[in-house]
Amino acid sequence: MSNFLHTFQQAGVAIRQLADGSAFKRHVEVDTPLSDEFKALIESDVKPLLAPLEAFRLEKLATKTRNKKWALRLGWILWLPALIWDLLYLASGDLHISVLFVAAGLAIWVIYPEMQYRKHYKQMLMPVLVKAFGDFRYDEKGCIDIDGVQTLDTMPSFSRKSHEDYISGKVEDIEFEFCELKLERKGHKSSTTVFRGGAVVLKLPFQLSGHTVVGMDYGKLGNMFAASMARRKVALENPEFEKRFEVSSTDQQYARYLLSPAMMERLLALDTLFRARAKGSGLSCEFKGDQVLLMISYFGDLLDTADLNVSAYDLDKLPLLEQELAMITGLIKQLKLDYLAARNQAVDRYSSSL
Amino acid sequence: MTWTTIAMLAIPLVLLYVWYASIISRRNAAQEAFSGIDVQLKKRTDLIPNILKIAASFMQHEKTLLEDITRLRTEVLKASGQAAQSERFALEADLSQKMGSLLVAVENYPELKSQQNMLEAQRVYADVEEHISAARRSYNAAGKSYRDAIQIFPGNLIAAMLGLSPMPFFEVVEADRKPVDADSFLKS
Known part of the structure; x- marks a missing residue:
């Protein structure tokens, strides 16, 4: 039931974002300059990587231009027979859309070099850039430990998952994992996206008491249907x-x-931040055992600033990348969970010393 | 007597019983929440001697404050279970305020401030304070729910028959409500 309500709520937010135009903005404009620490990192670690990156970009740009030229010149050899084929079927009363498949295939062939460049850009720069924020590791295709949080209520049941931009590390004794996640569930005829956004798993150095879930508000009736039998509402x-x-x-x-x-103010601020920066559509979090799971739904694509048409030496997009990385790696500090951990560790030590 | 008449008599009785059960259940929840505050306050009262022990050797100039805290702690211990709730809340608030002053005064003693056991004690104290605050908020929420049940018709009639009265809310002390005089802080 809560999955259905979640999908319904996400559809509502998507319509609102389409109506106010924010859905069409690819990136948020960032006026803030780069921090001194980040500038130093660029000078020492990033600039030496730019020459091979620029060579790769030029190669992929040339491939894209060539593919586009051939798609425009000779694409008709494929799409025209497909169109005739479809029209013949239509005349006999059947609906065929093979022309759409041909068009989609051609489009993918044209933009594939761009996708390769974006991937390469991330693989080369991100592992270096995340180091500016502390003891963090980046893996372009990694994923959070889904098995470890599968039993939590906030993690929807799914039949297929895709993930990217995995960042892991440790902040003040708290283990941190983040990745962009898309979860789908197969229905009778089609698949439904049950989650799209960022998932964060935090492993705390102390045990939490009870089981607390901060979910999205679905309205009085929706909340009643989504309510758990095991937990009571906290007003x-x-x-x-x-x-x-x-x-x-x-x-x-x-x-x-x-x-x-x-903490309530911090969660509100975090929700607002993701709504503004990544076309966010709400967040939920769960506290159980020694784990905190944060599921931040958004329609945007974080950490994806590479542009095939812009020189790799042009670092205009780096302030945005820095802010997005700071937003993700700063989650523990933003929610002040490090203070919570320090206090609880002190309590554990105090109790054992008695 | 027809079934309709029986139903007309039985339905209000069932509704009254449900309301009564709801009032009693909410009162018990509020009392349970209140005992939650007691548990946390006890933790704080137990912790205070340790903090005073660490602080006493460094804070010779804060003798009056340390004595006040010791006296208030003893009064709180005496008052638990005997004094009226409001009187006990006032004593706890006084103790909390004095402890706040002590922790601010620690800032003036760099040697004490850097002591590892003082840092740990401060963290533990801050955590206990957070738990007390949460217990108070939990009690206030349960108390509000109980108050609503006995003040909304027909709950007010049932409450009058049973002699039930609302439980007091935890509120901040008058001193905390006063605006902060920033000038006096800057001058001192």
Whole structure:
């Protein structure tokens, strides 16, 4: 039921973004200059990589231009028979769309070099760039430990997954994993996307009490249908937070300990940030055992600033990349979970010393 | 007597019973939440002697403050289970305020501030304070739910019959409500 409500809610946000035009913006404009630390990293580690990257870009640009030329000149040899074939079928009363498949095939052939360049750009630069933010590792095709969080309620059931941009690391004793994730579930006739966005798994150095879920608000009726039998609703004091989220927990008091007034403000700020930066459409998080799972839904594509038509030496997009990386790697600090961990570790040590 | 008459008599009785059960269940939830505060306050009361022990050797100039905290802690321990809730809340608030002052005063003693055991004690204290705050918010939420149940018709009639009264909310002390005088901080 909650999957259906989630899909319904996402459709609503998508329509709103189409209506206000934000869905058509590829990237958010960033006026903030690069930080000194990032500039130094570019000078020392990034610039030496730019020459081979630029050579690769020129090669792929030439391939794309050549493919486009041939697609325009000789594409008709493929699409014209397909069109005639479809029209003949249409005349006999059947609907065939082979011309669309031919067009799609030609389009992929043309843009494939661009996709290769984007992938190569990420593979070369990202492992270097993430190091500016601390002890982080980047893997273009990696994925969070889905098996470890599969049993959590916020993780929807799915039959197919695709993932990219895996970043992992450690911040103040908290293990961090992030990846962009798309989860689909097969239906009778077609597949439904049950999640698209960023998934973050945090492994805390202490045990959380109870089981607390901060889910999206689906309205009174929707929340009633999505409610869990095991957890009770936690009514919180922040009206804006209550408007955007629905909280339930097995431990009312501990849920309020986790969701202090300041934490509620931080989660609201995080939600707002992703809505503004990545066409975000809401977030949910779950606290259980020693894990925190954050599922941030968004329609945008983070960490994808490479442009085949722009020289690799042109570093105009790096401020955006820096901000997106800072946004992802700064999640623990943004939510001040490092303080929470430090306090709880001190409590554990104090208890064992008694 | 027809089935309709029986139903007309039974339905209001069932509804009244459901409302009564809901009031009692909410009162129990509020009492449970209140005992949650007690647990956390006990943790704080147990922690205070450790902090005072670490602080006393460095903070000779804060003797009055340390004595005030010791006295308030003893009063809180005496008051638990005996004094009226409002009186006990006031004592706890005083103790919390004095502890806040102590932790601010620690800033003036760099040697104490850098002590590892003081840092740990401060972290533990901050965590206990967070738990107390959460327990109070939990109690206030449960208290509000109970208050609504006994003040909304027909709950007010049932409450009057059973002699139920609302439980007090935890509120900040008057001193915390006053605007902060930034000038006095800057001058000192």
